[in-house]
Amino acid sequence: MFSTARRLALGAAASLLAGAVGTAFAQTPASALGGATSDGAAAATAPASSQDKPSLFGGRGKLLLTSGVSSIDGAAGGGLSPWAVIASYAEEGETGATAHLSQLKTDNYRLTTAGVALGVNDRFEVSFAQQRFDANVVAPNATLRLDIVGMKLRLLGDAVLDSDTWLPQLAAGAEFKHVEPGSAVGAVLDSVSAKRSGVDLYLSATKLFLAQGVLVNGTLRLTKANQNGLLGFGSSDNNSYRLKPEVSVAWLLQRDIVIGAEYRAKPDNLAFAGAPYRESAWKDLFVAWAPSKRLSLTAAWVDLGNVVGHSRETGPYVSAQLGF
Protein backbone atom coordinates (compact mmCIF):
# COMPACT_ATOMS: atom_id res chain seq x y z
CA MET A 1 0.00 0.00 0.00
CA PHE A 2 2.76 2.46 0.87
CA SER A 3 5.03 3.10 -2.01
CA THR A 4 8.70 2.32 -1.57
CA ALA A 5 9.63 5.96 -1.87
CA ARG A 6 7.21 6.92 0.86
CA ARG A 7 8.48 4.20 3.17
CA LEU A 8 12.04 5.25 2.57
CA ALA A 9 11.18 8.86 3.19
CA LEU A 10 9.39 8.15 6.43
CA GLY A 11 12.20 5.86 7.57
CA ALA A 12 14.80 8.48 6.80
CA ALA A 13 12.78 11.09 8.61
CA ALA A 14 12.35 8.92 11.68
CA SER A 15 16.02 8.03 12.01
CA LEU A 16 17.19 11.55 11.38
CA LEU A 17 14.71 12.82 13.93
CA ALA A 18 15.89 10.32 16.52
CA GLY A 19 19.49 11.29 15.87
CA ALA A 20 18.80 15.00 16.06
CA VAL A 21 16.77 14.79 19.23
CA GLY A 22 19.51 12.71 20.82
CA THR A 23 22.14 15.23 19.80
CA ALA A 24 20.03 18.08 21.04
CA PHE A 25 19.62 16.65 24.51
CA ALA A 26 23.30 15.78 24.70
CA GLN A 27 23.94 19.49 24.49
CA THR A 28 21.69 20.38 27.43
CA PRO A 29 23.78 22.68 29.60
CA ALA A 30 25.27 21.12 32.72
CA SER A 31 23.73 23.76 34.95
CA ALA A 32 20.32 22.43 34.11
CA LEU A 33 21.09 18.98 35.40
CA GLY A 34 21.03 19.72 39.11
CA GLY A 35 23.36 22.66 39.55
CA ALA A 36 26.67 20.80 39.94
CA THR A 37 29.13 23.20 38.42
CA SER A 38 32.55 22.55 37.07
CA ASP A 39 34.33 25.00 39.35
CA GLY A 40 33.12 23.12 42.41
CA ALA A 41 31.87 26.30 44.06
CA ALA A 42 29.69 25.97 47.12
CA ALA A 43 25.97 26.07 46.52
CA ALA A 44 25.73 29.60 47.86
CA THR A 45 27.97 30.95 45.13
CA ALA A 46 26.85 28.68 42.28
CA PRO A 47 26.50 30.64 39.02
CA ALA A 48 23.08 32.19 38.58
CA SER A 49 20.98 30.65 35.88
CA SER A 50 17.38 30.81 34.88
CA GLN A 51 14.99 29.04 37.21
CA ASP A 52 13.59 27.49 34.06
CA LYS A 53 15.57 24.33 33.45
CA PRO A 54 15.57 23.64 29.69
CA SER A 55 12.16 22.10 29.28
CA LEU A 56 11.92 18.71 27.64
CA PHE A 57 9.25 20.26 25.47
CA GLY A 58 7.47 23.54 24.92
CA GLY A 59 10.48 25.85 24.90
CA ARG A 60 9.56 29.46 24.20
CA GLY A 61 12.89 31.22 24.18
CA LYS A 62 12.65 32.85 20.75
CA LEU A 63 11.42 36.39 20.16
CA LEU A 64 7.91 36.85 18.77
CA LEU A 65 7.44 36.05 15.07
CA THR A 66 11.09 35.12 14.60
CA SER A 67 10.29 31.55 13.59
CA GLY A 68 8.04 32.62 10.72
CA VAL A 69 4.75 30.87 10.05
CA SER A 70 3.94 27.45 8.56
CA SER A 71 4.36 27.28 4.80
CA ILE A 72 1.94 25.25 2.68
CA ASP A 73 4.56 22.49 2.44
CA GLY A 74 4.77 22.38 6.24
CA ALA A 75 8.22 23.90 6.78
CA ALA A 76 8.65 27.06 8.86
CA GLY A 77 9.00 30.24 6.85
CA GLY A 78 6.59 32.31 4.83
CA GLY A 79 3.36 31.02 3.39
CA LEU A 80 4.82 29.82 0.10
CA SER A 81 8.50 29.30 0.90
CA PRO A 82 10.58 27.63 3.57
CA TRP A 83 12.91 30.04 5.35
CA ALA A 84 16.18 29.37 7.19
CA VAL A 85 14.39 29.72 10.55
CA ILE A 86 13.61 26.61 12.57
CA ALA A 87 9.99 25.91 13.52
CA SER A 88 8.51 26.80 16.93
CA TYR A 89 9.66 29.19 19.62
CA ALA A 90 12.14 26.68 20.98
CA GLU A 91 15.56 28.26 21.35
CA GLU A 92 18.98 26.66 21.69
CA GLY A 93 18.67 23.88 24.25
CA GLU A 94 14.90 23.67 23.84
CA THR A 95 12.38 21.66 21.84
CA GLY A 96 9.09 22.93 20.54
CA ALA A 97 6.35 22.21 18.05
CA THR A 98 3.74 23.88 15.91
CA ALA A 99 0.52 22.72 14.29
CA HIS A 100 -1.20 24.54 11.50
CA LEU A 101 -4.36 24.56 9.44
CA SER A 102 -4.63 26.64 6.27
CA GLN A 103 -7.01 27.14 3.40
CA LEU A 104 -6.64 28.82 0.04
CA LYS A 105 -9.70 29.45 -2.07
CA THR A 106 -9.23 30.58 -5.66
CA ASP A 107 -11.90 31.06 -8.32
CA ASN A 108 -12.04 27.40 -9.29
CA TYR A 109 -9.99 25.49 -6.76
CA ARG A 110 -9.55 25.01 -3.04
CA LEU A 111 -6.41 23.93 -1.24
CA THR A 112 -6.50 22.88 2.41
CA THR A 113 -3.30 22.16 4.31
CA ALA A 114 -2.75 20.71 7.76
CA GLY A 115 0.49 19.84 9.41
CA VAL A 116 2.80 19.69 12.39
CA ALA A 117 6.42 20.67 12.78
CA LEU A 118 9.00 19.95 15.45
CA GLY A 119 11.92 22.27 16.20
CA VAL A 120 14.94 20.95 18.12
CA ASN A 121 17.68 23.10 19.64
CA ASP A 122 16.97 25.82 17.04
CA ARG A 123 19.05 23.62 14.79
CA PHE A 124 16.87 20.90 13.28
CA GLU A 125 13.28 20.83 12.04
CA VAL A 126 11.06 18.02 10.88
CA SER A 127 7.57 18.58 9.50
CA PHE A 128 4.63 16.51 8.30
CA ALA A 129 1.97 18.13 6.15
CA GLN A 130 -0.92 17.02 4.01
CA GLN A 131 -2.51 19.08 1.28
CA ARG A 132 -5.94 18.39 -0.14
CA PHE A 133 -6.65 20.03 -3.46
CA ASP A 134 -10.24 20.18 -4.61
CA ALA A 135 -10.18 19.90 -8.39
CA ASN A 136 -13.88 19.29 -8.96
CA VAL A 137 -13.87 21.79 -11.78
CA VAL A 138 -11.63 19.40 -13.67
CA ALA A 139 -13.35 16.11 -12.89
CA PRO A 140 -16.15 15.20 -10.45
CA ASN A 141 -14.90 14.11 -7.02
CA ALA A 142 -11.35 14.94 -8.01
CA THR A 143 -9.50 15.56 -4.78
CA LEU A 144 -5.73 15.39 -4.94
CA ARG A 145 -3.85 14.50 -1.77
CA LEU A 146 -0.24 15.53 -1.35
CA ASP A 147 1.78 14.23 1.62
CA ILE A 148 4.97 16.04 2.52
CA VAL A 149 7.69 15.05 4.97
CA GLY A 150 10.10 17.91 5.49
CA MET A 151 13.50 18.16 7.11
CA LYS A 152 15.61 21.22 7.64
CA LEU A 153 19.02 21.83 9.17
CA ARG A 154 20.28 25.27 10.20
CA LEU A 155 23.83 25.48 8.91
CA LEU A 156 25.08 28.77 10.25
CA GLY A 157 24.19 32.34 11.13
CA ASP A 158 21.58 34.12 13.22
CA ALA A 159 18.73 35.83 11.40
CA VAL A 160 17.84 38.15 14.29
CA LEU A 161 20.68 39.04 16.64
CA ASP A 162 23.64 39.42 14.25
CA SER A 163 22.56 42.95 13.43
CA ASP A 164 26.12 44.18 12.79
CA THR A 165 26.77 41.97 9.78
CA TRP A 166 25.17 41.16 6.44
CA LEU A 167 25.66 37.43 7.07
CA PRO A 168 22.26 35.73 6.95
CA GLN A 169 21.02 32.62 8.69
CA LEU A 170 21.50 29.70 6.31
CA ALA A 171 19.61 26.40 6.27
CA ALA A 172 19.37 23.39 3.96
CA GLY A 173 16.27 21.28 3.66
CA ALA A 174 14.47 18.50 1.86
CA GLU A 175 10.79 17.90 1.19
CA PHE A 176 9.76 14.33 0.41
CA LYS A 177 6.46 14.47 -1.46
CA HIS A 178 3.94 11.90 -2.57
CA VAL A 179 0.70 12.58 -4.40
CA GLU A 180 -2.46 10.51 -4.56
CA PRO A 181 -4.24 12.03 -7.55
CA GLY A 182 -7.33 9.85 -7.75
CA SER A 183 -8.28 8.02 -10.92
CA ALA A 184 -9.24 10.93 -13.20
CA VAL A 185 -6.19 13.08 -12.60
CA GLY A 186 -4.09 9.95 -12.20
CA ALA A 187 -4.79 9.08 -15.79
CA VAL A 188 -3.58 12.52 -16.83
CA LEU A 189 -0.37 12.10 -14.87
CA ASP A 190 0.24 8.73 -16.47
CA SER A 191 -0.29 10.16 -19.92
CA VAL A 192 2.52 12.69 -19.40
CA SER A 193 4.70 10.27 -17.41
CA ALA A 194 4.57 12.39 -14.26
CA LYS A 195 5.68 10.35 -11.26
CA ARG A 196 3.73 10.18 -8.01
CA SER A 197 6.75 10.84 -5.72
CA GLY A 198 9.53 13.33 -5.69
CA VAL A 199 11.99 15.21 -3.51
CA ASP A 200 12.59 18.96 -3.37
CA LEU A 201 15.95 20.12 -2.04
CA TYR A 202 16.50 23.71 -1.00
CA LEU A 203 18.88 26.22 0.51
CA SER A 204 17.43 29.24 2.32
CA ALA A 205 19.08 32.46 3.52
CA THR A 206 17.10 34.61 5.95
CA LYS A 207 17.99 37.91 7.58
CA LEU A 208 16.09 40.36 9.73
CA PHE A 209 17.55 43.84 9.27
CA LEU A 210 16.75 44.71 12.86
CA ALA A 211 17.30 48.47 12.76
CA GLN A 212 14.86 48.80 9.88
CA GLY A 213 12.51 46.01 10.96
CA VAL A 214 12.69 44.33 7.54
CA LEU A 215 13.15 40.61 6.95
CA VAL A 216 14.39 39.22 3.65
CA ASN A 217 14.53 35.58 2.59
CA GLY A 218 15.98 33.99 -0.52
CA THR A 219 15.48 30.32 -1.29
CA LEU A 220 16.92 28.20 -4.08
CA ARG A 221 14.94 25.02 -4.69
CA LEU A 222 15.95 21.98 -6.77
CA THR A 223 12.70 20.42 -7.88
CA LYS A 224 10.89 18.36 -10.47
CA ALA A 225 7.46 19.09 -8.98
CA ASN A 226 4.57 20.05 -11.20
CA GLN A 227 2.34 22.57 -9.43
CA ASN A 228 4.32 21.91 -6.25
CA GLY A 229 3.67 18.17 -6.66
CA LEU A 230 -0.09 18.26 -7.10
CA LEU A 231 0.41 17.18 -10.71
CA GLY A 232 3.21 14.80 -9.96
CA PHE A 233 6.90 15.08 -10.66
CA GLY A 234 8.71 15.45 -13.96
CA SER A 235 7.25 14.48 -17.30
CA SER A 236 8.13 12.68 -20.50
CA ASP A 237 9.36 16.01 -21.84
CA ASN A 238 11.54 16.92 -18.89
CA ASN A 239 12.77 14.70 -16.10
CA SER A 240 15.67 16.68 -14.73
CA TYR A 241 15.82 18.85 -11.66
CA ARG A 242 15.27 22.55 -12.09
CA LEU A 243 16.84 25.19 -9.85
CA LYS A 244 14.14 27.74 -9.01
CA PRO A 245 14.42 30.91 -6.88
CA GLU A 246 12.01 32.17 -4.23
CA VAL A 247 12.01 35.54 -2.43
CA SER A 248 10.10 36.81 0.61
CA VAL A 249 10.19 40.30 2.07
CA ALA A 250 8.44 41.21 5.34
CA TRP A 251 8.06 44.42 7.32
CA LEU A 252 7.61 44.33 11.08
CA LEU A 253 4.98 46.96 11.75
CA GLN A 254 4.82 46.24 15.45
CA ARG A 255 6.23 43.49 17.61
CA ASP A 256 3.25 41.28 16.82
CA ILE A 257 2.29 42.25 13.24
CA VAL A 258 4.17 41.75 10.00
CA ILE A 259 3.20 42.39 6.38
CA GLY A 260 5.02 41.11 3.34
CA ALA A 261 5.17 39.72 -0.15
CA GLU A 262 6.45 36.49 -1.65
CA TYR A 263 7.44 35.26 -5.08
CA ARG A 264 8.06 31.64 -5.93
CA ALA A 265 9.27 30.55 -9.37
CA LYS A 266 8.32 27.05 -10.56
CA PRO A 267 9.33 24.61 -13.28
CA ASP A 268 7.18 24.17 -16.35
CA ASN A 269 7.53 20.46 -17.07
CA LEU A 270 4.04 19.94 -18.49
CA ALA A 271 3.98 22.87 -20.91
CA PHE A 272 4.50 20.47 -23.82
CA ALA A 273 1.09 18.97 -23.09
CA GLY A 274 -0.64 22.21 -23.98
CA ALA A 275 -1.44 25.69 -22.72
CA PRO A 276 -3.76 24.49 -19.91
CA TYR A 277 -0.79 22.75 -18.28
CA ARG A 278 1.59 25.70 -18.32
CA GLU A 279 2.76 26.80 -14.92
CA SER A 280 3.24 30.26 -13.46
CA ALA A 281 5.21 31.63 -10.56
CA TRP A 282 3.22 31.82 -7.33
CA LYS A 283 2.98 35.15 -5.57
CA ASP A 284 1.28 36.58 -2.54
CA LEU A 285 0.82 39.55 -0.27
CA PHE A 286 0.33 38.66 3.38
CA VAL A 287 -0.24 39.93 6.89
CA ALA A 288 0.54 37.86 9.97
CA TRP A 289 -0.51 38.60 13.53
CA ALA A 290 0.81 36.81 16.61
CA PRO A 291 -1.21 37.77 19.69
CA SER A 292 1.02 35.42 21.70
CA LYS A 293 3.62 32.72 21.27
CA ARG A 294 0.78 30.22 21.32
CA LEU A 295 -1.07 31.47 18.27
CA SER A 296 -0.44 33.20 15.00
CA LEU A 297 -2.92 34.05 12.25
CA THR A 298 -2.04 34.78 8.64
CA ALA A 299 -4.17 36.21 5.88
CA ALA A 300 -2.96 36.59 2.32
CA TRP A 301 -3.99 37.24 -1.23
CA VAL A 302 -2.43 34.61 -3.45
CA ASP A 303 -1.90 34.49 -7.19
CA LEU A 304 -1.32 30.97 -8.51
CA GLY A 305 -1.37 32.05 -12.13
CA ASN A 306 -2.26 29.28 -14.55
CA VAL A 307 -3.71 26.15 -12.96
CA VAL A 308 -4.94 23.46 -15.37
CA GLY A 309 -6.76 25.56 -17.86
CA HIS A 310 -7.67 28.49 -15.64
CA SER A 311 -5.24 31.24 -16.43
CA ARG A 312 -5.46 33.54 -13.44
CA GLU A 313 -6.30 31.71 -10.28
CA THR A 314 -6.21 34.17 -7.41
CA GLY A 315 -7.88 34.24 -4.06
CA PRO A 316 -7.71 34.61 -0.29
CA TYR A 317 -5.65 32.44 2.04
CA VAL A 318 -6.03 32.07 5.78
CA SER A 319 -3.88 30.13 8.17
CA ALA A 320 -3.78 29.49 11.90
CA GLN A 321 -0.73 28.17 13.69
CA LEU A 322 -0.57 26.92 17.26
CA GLY A 323 2.70 26.88 19.16
CA PHE A 324 3.63 24.30 21.79
Next chain:
Amino acid sequence: MQFTRFIRSSSCAFIAGLVVAAAAHAQPAPAASAAPVAPVAPVADMVGRKDAPLYVALGGQAGLTGLVDDLLERLMLDRRTRPFFQNVDAPDFKHKLVMQLCDISGGPCKTVNANMKKTHAGQDIRRSDFNALVEVLQETMSARDIAFSDQNQLLARLAPMHRDIVNTH
Protein backbone atom coordinates in the same frame (compact mmCIF):
# COMPACT_ATOMS: atom_id res chain seq x y z
CA MET B 1 18.41 27.38 -23.57
CA GLN B 2 16.98 26.00 -20.34
CA PHE B 3 20.26 26.76 -18.62
CA THR B 4 20.20 30.38 -19.79
CA ARG B 5 16.64 30.72 -18.55
CA PHE B 6 17.47 29.33 -15.15
CA ILE B 7 20.51 31.60 -14.82
CA ARG B 8 18.38 34.58 -15.78
CA SER B 9 15.49 33.83 -13.48
CA SER B 10 17.73 32.94 -10.52
CA SER B 11 19.89 36.01 -10.99
CA CYS B 12 16.85 38.23 -11.28
CA ALA B 13 15.44 36.91 -8.04
CA PHE B 14 18.73 37.24 -6.21
CA ILE B 15 19.39 40.71 -7.53
CA ALA B 16 15.87 41.71 -6.56
CA GLY B 17 16.48 40.35 -3.09
CA LEU B 18 19.81 42.12 -2.78
CA VAL B 19 18.36 45.39 -4.06
CA VAL B 20 15.61 45.26 -1.50
CA ALA B 21 18.12 44.41 1.21
CA ALA B 22 20.42 47.23 0.13
CA ALA B 23 17.56 49.71 -0.03
CA ALA B 24 16.40 48.69 3.41
CA HIS B 25 19.91 49.05 4.74
CA ALA B 26 20.64 52.32 2.97
CA GLN B 27 17.47 54.03 4.08
CA PRO B 28 18.21 56.93 6.38
CA ALA B 29 17.19 55.94 9.86
CA PRO B 30 13.57 56.89 10.41
CA ALA B 31 13.41 60.23 12.17
CA ALA B 32 13.45 59.76 15.89
CA SER B 33 10.05 60.43 17.38
CA ALA B 34 9.59 63.85 18.92
CA ALA B 35 10.61 63.86 22.54
CA PRO B 36 11.42 66.79 24.81
CA VAL B 37 15.14 67.39 24.90
CA ALA B 38 16.01 67.00 28.55
CA PRO B 39 18.09 69.91 29.75
CA VAL B 40 21.22 68.04 30.67
CA ALA B 41 24.73 68.97 31.63
CA PRO B 42 27.14 67.10 29.37
CA VAL B 43 28.65 64.19 31.23
CA ALA B 44 32.35 63.48 31.02
CA ASP B 45 33.83 64.21 27.59
CA MET B 46 31.62 65.51 24.80
CA VAL B 47 32.34 62.56 22.51
CA GLY B 48 28.72 61.96 21.57
CA ARG B 49 26.17 64.64 21.02
CA LYS B 50 23.17 65.56 23.11
CA ASP B 51 21.07 65.99 19.96
CA ALA B 52 21.88 62.52 18.55
CA PRO B 53 18.49 61.34 17.22
CA LEU B 54 18.30 58.00 19.05
CA TYR B 55 19.54 59.54 22.32
CA VAL B 56 16.85 62.21 21.99
CA ALA B 57 14.19 59.61 21.15
CA LEU B 58 15.06 57.73 24.34
CA GLY B 59 14.51 60.93 26.31
CA GLY B 60 18.09 62.01 26.83
CA GLN B 61 19.71 61.55 30.21
CA ALA B 62 16.48 61.86 32.18
CA GLY B 63 14.68 59.47 29.85
CA LEU B 64 17.45 56.89 30.05
CA THR B 65 17.53 57.13 33.83
CA GLY B 66 13.79 56.56 34.01
CA LEU B 67 14.04 53.75 31.45
CA VAL B 68 16.73 51.90 33.41
CA ASP B 69 14.78 52.35 36.68
CA ASP B 70 11.71 50.79 35.03
CA LEU B 71 13.79 48.10 33.37
CA LEU B 72 15.42 46.84 36.56
CA GLU B 73 12.05 46.77 38.28
CA ARG B 74 10.61 44.62 35.48
CA LEU B 75 13.68 42.40 35.37
CA MET B 76 13.14 41.66 39.07
CA LEU B 77 9.46 40.85 38.49
CA ASP B 78 9.93 38.55 35.47
CA ARG B 79 10.70 35.08 36.76
CA ARG B 80 12.90 34.35 33.75
CA THR B 81 15.26 37.21 34.50
CA ARG B 82 14.99 37.61 38.26
CA PRO B 83 17.72 35.06 39.11
CA PHE B 84 20.23 37.04 37.11
CA PHE B 85 19.44 40.43 38.61
CA GLN B 86 18.31 39.83 42.19
CA ASN B 87 21.85 40.17 43.57
CA VAL B 88 23.09 43.13 41.56
CA ASP B 89 24.22 46.30 43.26
CA ALA B 90 21.25 48.32 41.99
CA PRO B 91 22.63 51.90 42.05
CA ASP B 92 25.94 50.81 40.48
CA PHE B 93 24.22 48.67 37.85
CA LYS B 94 21.77 51.43 36.95
CA HIS B 95 24.48 54.05 36.63
CA LYS B 96 26.62 51.85 34.40
CA LEU B 97 23.69 50.87 32.20
CA VAL B 98 22.53 54.48 31.76
CA MET B 99 26.03 55.46 30.70
CA GLN B 100 26.24 52.55 28.27
CA LEU B 101 22.86 53.28 26.69
CA CYS B 102 23.76 56.96 26.47
CA ASP B 103 27.00 56.08 24.71
CA ILE B 104 25.48 53.51 22.39
CA SER B 105 22.65 55.83 21.33
CA GLY B 106 25.12 58.51 20.33
CA GLY B 107 24.70 60.63 23.45
CA PRO B 108 27.34 62.69 25.24
CA CYS B 109 28.73 59.96 27.49
CA LYS B 110 31.99 58.21 27.21
CA THR B 111 32.20 54.79 28.74
CA VAL B 112 35.20 52.60 29.25
CA ASN B 113 34.71 49.64 26.93
CA ALA B 114 33.23 47.10 29.31
CA ASN B 115 34.36 43.53 28.80
CA MET B 116 30.97 41.88 28.35
CA LYS B 117 32.44 38.40 28.47
CA LYS B 118 34.12 38.99 31.81
CA THR B 119 31.24 40.74 33.54
CA HIS B 120 28.84 37.93 32.58
CA ALA B 121 31.24 35.03 33.12
CA GLY B 122 29.94 34.37 36.60
CA GLN B 123 26.52 33.37 35.30
CA ASP B 124 25.24 30.63 33.02
CA ILE B 125 23.44 32.57 30.33
CA ARG B 126 21.62 30.84 27.51
CA ARG B 127 20.15 32.35 24.37
CA SER B 128 16.65 32.07 25.78
CA ASP B 129 17.84 34.10 28.81
CA PHE B 130 19.25 36.78 26.51
CA ASN B 131 16.01 36.87 24.54
CA ALA B 132 14.05 37.20 27.79
CA LEU B 133 16.02 40.33 28.61
CA VAL B 134 15.31 41.68 25.12
CA GLU B 135 11.60 41.10 25.64
CA VAL B 136 11.59 42.85 29.02
CA LEU B 137 13.49 45.76 27.47
CA GLN B 138 10.93 45.91 24.65
CA GLU B 139 8.08 45.97 27.18
CA THR B 140 9.81 48.72 29.15
CA MET B 141 10.31 50.86 26.07
CA SER B 142 6.73 50.32 24.90
CA ALA B 143 5.42 51.31 28.34
CA ARG B 144 7.40 54.51 27.98
CA ASP B 145 5.89 55.18 24.52
CA ILE B 146 9.16 54.85 22.64
CA ALA B 147 8.33 54.34 18.96
CA PHE B 148 8.77 50.82 17.59
CA SER B 149 11.31 51.96 15.00
CA ASP B 150 13.41 53.65 17.70
CA GLN B 151 13.19 50.51 19.83
CA ASN B 152 14.53 48.46 16.92
CA GLN B 153 17.38 50.85 16.35
CA LEU B 154 18.49 50.53 19.95
CA LEU B 155 18.08 46.75 19.86
CA ALA B 156 20.12 46.59 16.64
CA ARG B 157 23.03 48.21 18.48
CA LEU B 158 22.68 45.98 21.52
CA ALA B 159 21.94 42.62 19.85
CA PRO B 160 25.49 41.70 18.72
CA MET B 161 26.50 41.60 22.38
CA HIS B 162 24.86 38.18 22.53
CA ARG B 163 28.13 36.72 21.29
CA ASP B 164 29.91 37.79 24.47
CA ILE B 165 27.03 37.45 26.88
CA VAL B 166 25.53 34.06 25.96
CA ASN B 167 28.04 31.62 27.36
CA THR B 168 26.01 28.45 27.78
CA HIS B 169 24.97 26.38 24.78
